[in-house]
Amino acid sequence: MDKKPDWMTAEGPPWTKGEAHVVYANPWLKVTEFEAVAPTGKPALYGVVNFQSLAIGVLPLHDDGTVTLVGQHRFPSGAYSWELPEGGAPLGGDPLDSAKRELVEEAGLAARDWRQVLTFELSNSVTDERGVGYLATGLYPASGTPDDTELIRLARVPFREALAAALAGHMTDMITVALLLRAYHMAREGDLPPALTQAML
Amino acid sequence: MDKKPDWMTAEGPPWTKGEAHVVYANPWLKVTEFEAVAPTGKPALYGVVNFQSLAIGVLPLHDDGTVTLVGQHRFPSGAYSWELPEGGAPLGGDPLDSAKRELVEEAGLAARDWRQVLTFELSNSVTDERGVGYLATGLYPASGTPDDTELIRLARVPFREALAAALAGHMTDMITVALLLRAYHMAREGDLPPALTQAML
Numbered sequence: 001m002d003k004k005p006d007w008m009t010a011e012g013p014p015w016t017k018g019e020a021h022v023v024y025a026n027p028w029l030k031v032t033e034f035e036a037v038a039p040t041g042k043p044a045l046y047g048v049v050n051f052q053s054l055a056i057g058v059l060p061l062h063d064d065g066t067v068t069l070v071g072q073h074r075f076p077s078g079a080y081s082w083e084l085p086e087g088g089a090p091l092g093g094d095p096l097d098s099a100k101r102e103l104v105e106e107a108g109l110a111a112r113d114w115r116q117v118l119t120f121e122l123s124n125s126v127t128d129e130r131g132v133g134y135l136a137t138g139l140y141p142a143s144g145t146p147d148d149t150e151l152i153r154l155a156r157v158p159f160r161e162a163l164a165a166a167l168a169g170h171m172t173d174m175i176t177v178a179l180l181l182r183a184y185h186m187a188r189e190g191d192l193p194p195a196l197t198q199a200m201l
Numbered sequence: 202m203d204k205k206p207d208w209m210t211a212e213g214p215p216w217t218k219g220e221a222h223v224v225y226a227n228p229w230l231k232v233t234e235f236e237a238v239a240p241t242g243k244p245a246l247y248g249v250v251n252f253q254s255l256a257i258g259v260l261p262l263h264d265d266g267t268v269t270l271v272g273q274h275r276f277p278s279g280a281y282s283w284e285l286p287e288g289g290a291p292l293g294g295d296p297l298d299s300a301k302r303e304l305v306e307e308a309g310l311a312a313r314d315w316r317q318v319l320t321f322e323l324s325n326s327v328t329d330e331r332g333v334g335y336l337a338t339g340l341y342p343a344s345g346t347p348d349d350t351e352l353i354r355l356a357r358v359p360f361r362e363a364l365a366a367a368l369a370g371h372m373t374d375m376i377t378v379a380l381l382l383r384a385y386h387m388a389r390e391g392d393l394p395p396a397l398t399q400a401m402l
Contacts, residue, residue: 001365002369008272008283010272012272012281014274023232024225026234026248029248031224031232033225033328033330034276038350038351038352039351042350047225047230048277049275049327050231050277051327054241071209071212071213073212073215074325074326075216075218075249076249076250076251076327077322077325077329078215078216080212080305115282117368118378120322120375121373121375122323123324123328123330124275124321124374126252127277127324128278129324131341148241149240149241149245150240151241160397165205167202168202170202171207172325174322178378178382181386185382185385
């Protein structure tokens with residue numbers, strides 16, 4: 001579906017942004033408070049979080065139907081989290097370069113085949129964070145330099161087990177959940193090689 | 202899968218939070234800067250965005266295999282966005298009550314059957330925003346009071362067309378993308394009534 005469907009072309013009036021005050025900034029994010037006016041005409045204070053990078057997620061899918069997951073402690077939740085390899089890409093750069101770097105840094109893997117399979121906004125009522133998700137196949141070992149704030153553990157598990165863990169609420173990272181579901185969709189729709197589909201499902 | 206799989210039980214060391222400074226707060230979010238120490242031992246300034254509500258998404262799936270989508274202008278992106286009905290639930294409350302309210306407020310619908318089908322963290326390296334996704338079936342018209350900052354348009358479209366629009370990048374809201382893929386998964390796995398599955402696929 002290259003063209004937007006017709007029902008998407010009807011659009012209502014926008015928000016009016018109003019006066020803006022930057023209230024916080026660091027190298028990764030900026031927070032701005034706006035004296036906004038809603039499409040309904042109602043004045044509304046609006047705090048927006050701008051992200052300084054694009055979110056990247058990679059599903060490394062091995063020929064035998066397994067996936068490589070990474071484990072790390074997440075600062076905001078204070079919890080240990082198993083996820084797909086993820087990271088940030090510079091805005092305006094080629095996100096595929098960043099995806100390749102994250103995969104080798106976090107999972108020690110390179111891939112012969114890359115497909116961008118998801119495009120998303122993560123929390124679009126409050127942030128402008130956007131991201132892309134990749135399916136990486138034709139995997140082979142590679143060595144990279146780990147990020148100096150990341151201490152990563154690895155697990156290689158059957159695709160169905162990873163998907164089941166996500167749907168049971170044991171893996172809650174949304175990029176992970178969505179990419180696993182997308183790979184399931186591709187397998188069921190015949191968008192993957194038959195042998196790989198059989199190994200996954 | 203009620204029990205966590207064994208590979209998830211291996212955990213590495215945590216971040217150390219260090220001194221905290223609240224740098225911004227409004228009724229919806231709070232931003233705190235921490236003088237943190239990474240699991241690797243490296244000092245790292247960390248800005249965390251705390252959300253004051255739980256994200257809620259609802260997939261209203263009609264008996265004829267169509268879904269109801271809502272269109273609205275999103276402030277952070279400055280763009281018009283077609284999505285599933287979504288909103289925020291008070292932390293500590295029953296998110297299902299909020300889901301029911303959002304569905305009637307935004308889509309003018311009530312549902313006989315509710316299933317919580319997704320649990321997620323939206324951007325877990327920077328925020329603590331969590332959310333849940335529902336599948337609502339057995340739909341019937343209902344009337345609610347719209348939120349005074351929302352001007353909503355409605356579209357009722359075949360499930361496959363909504364899913365195709367999401368996968369083509371025309372609908373990028375992540376809760377929408379993930380819930381549509383989850384419903385596809387449920388249909389393919391036999392988790393929905395056969396007549397509904399047939400109407401969807």
